[in-house]
Amino acid sequence: MMKWMNQVFKFFGSLKLAVTLIVILGIAFGVGTFIEADHGTHAAQVLVYRTTWMSVLMALLALNLLASALDRIPWKKKHVGFLTTHLGIILMLLGALVTQGFGIEGQLQIREGEQEGRMSLAGPLIQVVSIDSGGRWTFLPEQHVFPWTGRKLLDAGDRTPFRLSMLADYPKAKFQEEIVEGESGSPALHVTLKGSMASSDQWLVLDDASRSSYNLGPAAIRFTAERILPETKKTGSGFGTLRFDFESGTHIEIPLESNSQGRTYPLEGTPFQVEVKQIFKDAVVNQNQLMERSEEWQNPAVQLILKGAEISEQHTVFAQFPDFPTIHGLKPSEAHVRIAYEVPQFAEQTSQNEIRFIAKPKGLPDFQVKSKQGLMEGAVRLGEDVSTGWMDFKFSVDRYLERAKIKTEYMPLPNVSKDEEARSVMQLELETAGSKQAVWLSQGEVAHVSVGGSDYHVIYGLRTVPIGFQVALRDFMMDTDPGTNRPASFKSEVTLQDPSRGIEQDVLIQMNEPLKHKGFKVYQSAYHLEPGKPDISIFTVAKDPGNPLKYAGAIILVSGILMLFYVKPFSTLKTSDPKLRSR
Template sequence: VCTTGTFYEMNHGTAAAQRDVYRTWWFALILATLGTNIFCAMMKRYPWKKHHTGFVMAHIGILTLLAGSLVSLHFGLDGNLALFEGETGDRVALLDKALQVALPGGSYASFPVVFEKDPPRPGHECRFSVPGTGVVLVAEEFLPHVALRESYEEAAAGGPALHFVLEAPFARQDSWLAAADPARSRIDFGPAAFAFLLAREGQDVAARARGAPGKNSLSFVLAPGGRLLYGLTTARGQVSQGEVVTGRPVETPWMGMKVTVDRFLERAAPHRTVSPAPPPEKDERRLSAVKVRLQGPRGRSNPEWVVWTEARKVAWESGTATVAYRAPEVALPFQVRLLRFNSDKYPGSSMAATYESWVRVDDPERGVSEHHISMNHPLHYRGYIFFQASFVEGEPMMSIFSVARSPGLPLVYVGVGLISMGVLWMFYLKPMLARRDAARALLAHKERESRHEAPSADAARGRPGAAEPASSGA
């Protein structure tokens, strides 16, 4: 079973292995059965004798190891901490999943869910009551993997948005940019970065459109009066500017690339489409989604698709509620700040050969300390272990740490030690003691034989001497 679980984790990821193998009732039953068999096998030899020492020691070690593993599995911590350079964090995202809801007025609730095993569907909805409110969060439908298409539509109110297409000799990419949304006003495609900016009255439009040297960039600027301009900056600092005409490509000096704005909306509202897609094998690469609604005494909200890791605003009664589908978090008793991240690549390749982080730990109990974390050198601090798990390229760089805490680890160490000593006792020390006892027994036997032969010899010599006087007298 453990071998199968290992291969399952390799193919589907740690979270899937925890959910489908190690934290299931049948795996706990297997461990309990194994522990019971080991205990009964040990007690079958009771009362134990001296030669049972290694046997009993090894069996107690196995039971201690199982107990420590169960303690760590059910009471330990296994999650991730992602930090940008210069960012400080103290909350670890667990490998579990939860639906979270925040209602107007401050009511909040979090509900652990495992929709991969028991998904909601029409006729089989999952209902979660928010304590003290009379409101129910209803999960209507679940998709294990979705294709998410985000776009913008003409609206009566809203900020400007545009859609552009980047065409290269062997590739094509497109995207929307929204000037009023900081999260959607910029995008980086790798070879070049794009931005959509607003120029206020009296502001220098040319300066606004100029990008920073060192990277290829194209900035669209909406000038006062409604004119849409662009500023193209190369990595060497060369600048060219002009006016954007919808449908007309802008030639760039970047390896034959062309950029075309095919849609421009002065007032736009975001719109997205969620559709099912074939799921990848690994859980970490899946983008699941759940359709939810709020229901209460005064009515219900419109259904909304909530994609994994995001929070959605939902109009509810006289205010706005927030529904999130993401990992629950656990607070650390200290703060971690990412000071610097470094990644070295294989020569002639974009694949990372090694990556490492320098962090500062601000602990109210132990003070401030700085540490280095690399792929093969985790940080051990106050029972927590920080592994350098991954990273995300960008400006600034993001470092991802895997954080673990195993309260049963001391029991595991004790169990391994007892098993090792028991095996050494049974296969090395016990035979040595047996040979020593056999040698002692043989020596004692020889000593007894020698003591028995000595009086017999004396008696044999004494009998003829006693008979001689009788013979001479006759």
């Protein structure tokens, strides 16, 4: 028995085990880095670095180091180097154990002017809130490493009046829309626009507010039932037309003539009337007054008064500058109307490039192209390129559906995808006796679900924990290298608030200079800037109580190696091992 025990001990302390472990660990780590490159950090952690077998290997390594040290009892002076080195490694492994047990890392996202006291962790959190009773249940499923579909019942740890199952879990996915032929629905067509400066392709769906038109640069592409009306020569006088576009949808045009000045016109269908005060052929602003500069049509403008429904507004409308505000001082019109002055010679400036597809009761639609050259029209033929007349743009329609159905789904993306639209999504199913409903949720989203006569909110978020203090972001700053847009440094001015210790102080966090408080390090890790919105600064918050052990281990390890290699009395190593010599 003793002999057997002794053999086991010898095995655990053997060099053979040491070298075997070193080689296995090296290979495993190497595989881990390739998994990380191909499938992302989370995959490498779950599949290699944070597995049970990795912990077993590490424990074996520690055991091996310990046993080989004990094996050499009684220790002599020459063992000092060897023992110190191994003690150093054991301490570092212990430090890693402490980190695994008590270390924590999360993210803190703060908008300028706001504060935050909880950090979000990597794991997903699902909450179901009953709208009727206010009841709230929390589920903490593990996120899958790879896109997963199936059926998994989730457990809230307490009784729930429903069953919540996960049907799909994609760590990264993108929302995709597909237009397919359906049983009923509006006509749709797929148009491709090609040019050297830009190109696009898009489905246009008739009678669909968000899908019936889109803009590409200075041009609009529409699918409607109405044609673009040819620009009729409005009255021969050349005095042009006043156009009123009310937000209610009413459009009224009033042709002007030489004798229009001073006249009042009713605006039919509205409570308003308009008095034309003055028509300018060549308006200039002189001492804050509009004056006529010449008799030539150079800068046509109309001054008018809009009256009725207890308002009286003076507007000045320029033919050449349709986008100018028409009321002095940028006030919006209380009549909710846009007024334009269209004079034939200056019509060019106001016309916009447009491709319009006009639905017909049967068959393929017609098209109209409006450009500076005028209006062109024809019947759509599938796959045929049509020049638009704007730059070198050509369009073609390659598919047409009589009854289009919009199918939406999430498409899983590779874990390492850098697609900006990529997000984590889950499909969840809420089930009560006799009734169930499935919903897709992307991280940060809330869905409303109603099953068995009860209404619920389902929330997919991230786990959060309080950090024990508050961080308020006062200002986020980014410096650039001189003469470039390249960021040189990121800085966040924050206020640290810790009422429990009565602390309120301003701190500057920047690269390599974290905020340190209560064992946490808060460091600048990312940012999100969007014009017109407050800057968001993103910090990573980490606490690693294993560090002191690791530092101590590191110092002991390095001094041990130095002794082994260079201090003969403390070393068991022979520089010129007789076995290694050439004989």
